Amino acid sequence: MSNPTRERLIAAAIELFYDEGIRAVSVDAVAERAGVTKRTLYYHFKSKDELAAAYLAARDQPNLATFQRWFAKTEGSLPDKIQGLFHGLARAARRPGWKGCGFLRTSVELVNLPGHPAMKIGAAHKKNVEAWLGETFAAAGIVEGVPLARQIILLLDGAFSVVLLNRDPSYMDAAGDAAFTLVSAALPQDRR
Numbered sequence: 001m002s003n004p005t006r007e008r009l010i011a012a013a014i015e016l017f018y019d020e021g022i023r024a025v026s027v028d029a030v031a032e033r034a035g036v037t038k039r040t041l042y043y044h045f046k047s048k049d050e051l052a053a054a055y056l057a058a059r060d061q062p063n064l065a066t067f068q069r070w071f072a073k074t075e076g077s078l079p080d081k082i083q084g085l086f087h088g089l090a091r092a093a094r095r096p097g098w099k100g101c102g103f104l105r106t107s108v109e110l111v112n113l114p115g116h117p118a119m120k121i122g123a124a125h126k127k128n129v130e131a132w133l134g135e136t137f138a139a140a141g142i143v144e145g146v147p148l149a150r151q152i153i154l155l156l157d158g159a160f161s162v163v164l165l166n167r168d169p170s171y172m173d174a175a176g177d178a179a180f181t182l183v184s185a186a187l188p189q190d191r192r
Helices: 004-020 027-034 038-044 048-073 078-093 102-109 117-139 145-166 170-186
Strands: none
Touching: 004 027, 004 038, 004 048, 004 102, 027 038, 027 048, 048 078, 048 102, 048 117, 078 117, 078 145, 078 170, 102 117, 102 145, 117 145, 145 170
16 A cells, blocks of 8 residues: 655655765655655654665665666677676766665665664665576576576676776676676576
8 A cells, every 4th residue: 555655755765865875864854855744754664774774675676677677678698688787787877876886885884783674675685686697597597597696796796886986887897798708608508
C-alpha cells in the first residue's frame, strides 16, 4: 500500500543523503525537504538510522535494474555486455552531480557501526548484484560463475573508489576492459 508522506521522506533522504552524506544531513533538513514536520518524520521512521536504511533499500532495485538495462542494451557477446556496465557507469560518472556509489559511501560513513541497519542493506545490495552476475555467468555456461561474479564486483567497487579519488571516469573504462578480459577467459571454448 502506497504511503505518499513516507515516499516523500524517502525521496528527500535519497537526494540529501546522496549529495551530502548521512551524517552531514539532519532529520530537520530531510523533513524540510519533504515538506513535513520533524514529528511527522518520526511518525514514519523511528530514527535517523531507520531512515538511512530506507534510503538505501529504496535504491537497491533501481540500481540493479539500471545495471540490467545497460547489460541488455549493450550489443555483442557476454564480455561486451559486462563491459557495457562499466561504460554505463563511466557515462554516469561524467555527470556533474555524480558522487559514486551511495552504498559504498554509506559503508565508509558507518564503518564503525557494522550492525547499523543501513550497513546491512548495503551489504545485501552488493550481494544482489553479485548474485545476478553469478546467475548470468552460470546461464552462459561458466562453471566458476560465483568467483567470477566476485571478481567483477571487486572491479566495480574498486573503480567507484578510484574514480572518486581521481575524478577521472576513464578508470571505470579501464576496469571494464579488465572485466571483458576476465569474462572472455572464463567462457567455455564453444561460446567464445
